[in-house]
Amino acid sequence: MTSPVSYKIVDDIGVISINNPPVNALSQAVRQGLLEAIRSAQTDASRAVLIQCDGRTFIAGADITEFGKPPAEPYLPDLLDEIEASAKPVVAALHGTALGGGFETALASHYRIAVDSGKVGLPEVKLGLLPGAGGTQRVPRLAGVEATLDLILSGTPISAGHAAEIGLVDKVVTGNLYDEALSYTKQLVNDNAPLRRTRELTIDTVDSSLFDSYRQNLDKRARKQTAPQRIVDCVEAAVTLSFEAGQKRERQLFTECMQDSQSVAMQHLFFAEREAAKIIGLPRDIARREIEQVGIIGGGTMGGGIAMSFANAGIPVTLIEVNAEALERGLSIVDKNYAGSVKRGKLSKEQAQQRRSLIEGDTDYAALADVDLVIEAVFEDVELKKDIFGRLDKACKPGAILATNTSYQDVNEIAAATSRPEDVIGTHFFSPAHIMKLLEVVRADKTAADVLATCMALAKRIRKTPVMSRVCYGFIGNRMLQGYFREAQLCLIEGGTPESIDAAMYDWGMAMGPISVADLAGLDVGYKARAALPVEKRGDPRSYRVPDALVEMGRLGQKSGAGFYAYDAETRKKSSDPAVLEVIEREATALGIERRPIEADEIIDRLIFALVNEGLRILEEGIAQRPGDIDVVYVYGYGFPAWRGGPMHYADAVGLETVLARINEFRERFGEENWTPAPLLEKLVAENSSIRLFSPP
Numbered sequence: 001m002t003s004p005v006s007y008k009i010v011d012d013i014g015v016i017s018i019n020n021p022p023v024n025a026l027s028q029a030v031r032q033g034l035l036e037a038i039r040s041a042q043t044d045a046s047r048a049v050l051i052q053c054d055g056r057t058f059i060a061g062a063d064i065t066e067f068g069k070p071p072a073e074p075y076l077p078d079l080l081d082e083i084e085a086s087a088k089p090v091v092a093a094l095h096g097t098a099l100g101g102g103f104e105t106a107l108a109s110h111y112r113i114a115v116d117s118g119k120v121g122l123p124e125v126k127l128g129l130l131p132g133a134g135g136t137q138r139v140p141r142l143a144g145v146e147a148t149l150d151l152i153l154s155g156t157p158i159s160a161g162h163a164a165e166i167g168l169v170d171k172v173v174t175g176n177l178y179d180e181a182l183s184y185t186k187q188l189v190n191d192n193a194p195l196r197r198t199r200e201l202t203i204d205t206v207d208s209s210l211f212d213s214y215r216q217n218l219d220k221r222a223r224k225q226t227a228p229q230r231i232v233d234c235v236e237a238a239v240t241l242s243f244e245a246g247q248k249r250e251r252q253l254f255t256e257c258m259q260d261s262q263s264v265a266m267q268h269l270f271f272a273e274r275e276a277a278k279i280i281g282l283p284r285d286i287a288r289r290e291i292e293q294v295g296i297i298g299g300g301t302m303g304g305g306i307a308m309s310f311a312n313a314g315i316p317v318t319l320i321e322v323n324a325e326a327l328e329r330g331l332s333i334v335d336k337n338y339a340g341s342v343k344r345g346k347l348s349k350e351q352a353q354q355r356r357s358l359i360e361g362d363t364d365y366a367a368l369a370d371v372d373l374v375i376e377a378v379f380e381d382v383e384l385k386k387d388i389f390g391r392l393d394k395a396c397k398p399g400a401i402l403a404t405n406t407s408y409q410d411v412n413e414i415a416a417a418t419s420r421p422e423d424v425i426g427t428h429f430f431s432p433a434h435i436m437k438l439l440e441v442v443r444a445d446k447t448a449a450d451v452l453a454t455c456m457a458l459a460k461r462i463r464k465t466p467v468m469s470r471v472c473y474g475f476i477g478n479r480m481l482q483g484y485f486r487e488a489q490l491c492l493i494e495g496g497t498p499e500s501i502d503a504a505m506y507d508w509g510m511a512m513g514p515i516s517v518a519d520l521a522g523l524d525v526g527y528k529a530r531a532a533l534p535v536e537k538r539g540d541p542r543s544y545r546v547p548d549a550l551v552e553m554g555r556l557g558q559k560s561g562a563g564f565y566a567y568d569a570e571t572r573k574k575s576s577d578p579a580v581l582e583v584i585e586r587e588a589t590a591l592g593i594e595r596r597p598i599e600a601d602e603i604i605d606r607l608i609f610a611l612v613n614e615g616l617r618i619l620e621e622g623i624a625q626r627p628g629d630i631d632v633v634y635v636y637g638y639g640f641p642a643w644r645g646g647p648m649h650y651a652d653a654v655g656l657e658t659v660l661a662r663i664n665e666f667r668e669r670f671g672e673e674n675w676t677p678a679p680l681l682e683k684l685v686a687e688n689s690s691i692r693l694f695s696p697p
């Protein structure tokens with residue numbers, strides 16, 4: 001087995017090259033090769049050492065596939081200490097994304113040169129970890145404490161230019177990095193540049209209250225997450241302790257993170273997100289259709305947001321509305337969104353203008369004659385959608401993909417309204433579409449394989465996280481959401497209050513409580529959907545009598561200034577409204593319900609296990625490919641806490657026997673209509689197995 005690390009002397013410079021596709025991760029073999037190379041360099045004729053990587057990026061971090069296995073020497077912190085202790089200058093040449101342990105390798109080098117397109121970062125916090133190879137100790141010595149806290153707590157990579165500004169990179173070049181790095185290293189030798197060991201640099205003093213202010217901010221920004229708090233502890237140790245003692249503290253806290261269930265959950269999501277992009281049974285190299293122009297039907301909130309998602313990726317969009325007035329309204333939503341991004345500093349004025357210029361409006365389907373993909377994003381009326389697809393079938397060129405953004409409707413039925421069902425697919429965006437990462441790609445019965453592959457790849461191009469779903473009412477996310485909302489409403493009418501239900505779920509980790517989510521989405525949405533259904537199909541009346549009563553009072557939610565809560569017209573700040581409790585009590589009485597106190601743990605288990613139970617049905621029906629796909633849907637689309645890994649991962653963590661026992665208890669108390677255990681749950685418990693071991697039939 002050849003080593004992924006090679007070493008040769010070029011013009012008196014010892015060049016260490018790493019070639020470990022796809023991202024030059026620091027596997028045991030890479031660490032071993034690096035160690036042997038840096039040791040060779042200490043005694044050979046080289047005058048300095050250059051560490052560089054082949055392929056698309058400098059080292060992108062420790063090898064995450066090794067996590068959970070017994071650690072193998074050489075350990076990264078020890079290796080980096082040897083690099084830093086080198087008797088000859090060591091230079092790191094950075095390109096692509098030098099992340100995590102990769103950037104820590106560069107920080108242990110004496111000098112860093114980067115190509116201007118390169119990025120550096122310490123994203124460990126996104127894995128529930130912290131930089132465990134000296135990053136929390138070396139960055140403050142180069143960039144100061146506040147820049148360190150911002151870089152490591154965000155986990156967001158920064159450009160080479162920004163890194164140079166704050167002292168993390170010494171030289172930024174635009175030409176050939178290898179050539180530039182070689183001449184830079186020679187220059188350092190000729191200038192007799194000092195061995196600038198990062199560990200020996202002093203840290204600017206800071207007021208000790210800075211750390212507590214960061215801790216308080218994390219209590220809001222990273223609620224209940226353990227890694228961010230430990231990161232602050234590490235950086236504080238860099239200021240208060242010697243380098244060696246600080247490194248020891250970092251190692252101890254890194255080990256705590258590694259053993260923390262939060263990190264196990266977030267590592268699970270890292271791989272689940274990448275797995276979800278792969279379609280079982282579809283060759284990874286299947287030819288995809290070219291998507292260079294896109295059409296959107298409907299300029300409402302969703303249509304405008306979808307149009308922006310494509311424009312933001314540099315893809316021209318034609319937005320179609322029924323008339324000039326509606327089109328103007330739609331485009332003004334887009335203008336407002338871009339203006340907001342500029343105001344918040346997310347985009348420069350020029351960037352916003354450049355992106356906005358890619359969105360054109362029209363009222364005639366003839367404008368879609370050349371588009372490669374069109375996405376219908378009108379409101380949830382299946383007959384209207386079928387009519388639109390019949391028109392698109394005629395207006396769009398052969399081979400154009402015809403997609404619907406429907407949240408619930410039957411994509412097979414919509415496809416049947418065209419002469420080319422193989423070109424029809426669902427692309428379910430989540431509101432706000434230009435911000436939310438999740439994209440459910442709905443594979444209808446006749447969707448062609450290349451159409452599916454094209455849309456899965458296109459999702460990544462517009463920086464979305466794709467998850468494939470088969471056709472069912474509500475696909476993966478919204479189908480599971482029905483049980484979640486049903487239980488929220490039942491807990492409410494049985495004895496809870498909007499505040500107690502929301503507090504239970506918010507404190508558990510959800511980004512927003514279910515009652516607040518209902519107000520945000522608009523109570524009239526469910527009201528109209530139910531009105532379109534025969535009574536027997538509307539579900540348990542106890543689960544919608546209160547929201548429907550509020551709608552009939554004109555309380556539609558945030559959009560009308562009042563729903564379950566009252567909303568300040570200016571700040572939109574919500575407040576409790578006693579009138580709502582009266583409605584709840586009145587409806588409970590009308591339904592013969594004797595209200596009782598409902599504790600948080602009952603609320604949590606009823607809402608979350610309703611998600612889990614439906615998720616298991618979705619798995620056994622083959623609607624979702626894998627359990628991890630469902631976890632990605634809920635974390636990226638519904639505010640499920642990443643540090644709990646998603647509904648399926650969470651159920652395994654709780655223990656399926658416990659989940660089944662609780663569901664059986666709920667069946668006893670609340671009836672089997674809402675609480676019949678999914679057969680797959682009973683099967684897994686009988687086999688003493690777990691959801692993560694599920695493989696599709």
Ligand code: T1G
Nearest residue numbers: 022025060061062063064065099100101123131132133274
């Ligand atoms: N280890 C192992 N495999 C990795 C990997 C890693 N660090 N990063 C990516 N891969 C695989 C990934 O699973 C996929 O495999 C392929 O590479 C392409 O990835 C000690 C402890 C680098 C920005 O967190 O952010 O260092 O699916 O699809 O979109 O302090 O990968 O093809 O089989 O994401 O171009 C810190 C994680 C680790 C970086 C590239 N580093 N990676 O994005 O490709 S912890 C990270 C990424 C650490 C130290 C600590 C991205 C990327 P497959 P991809 P991409």
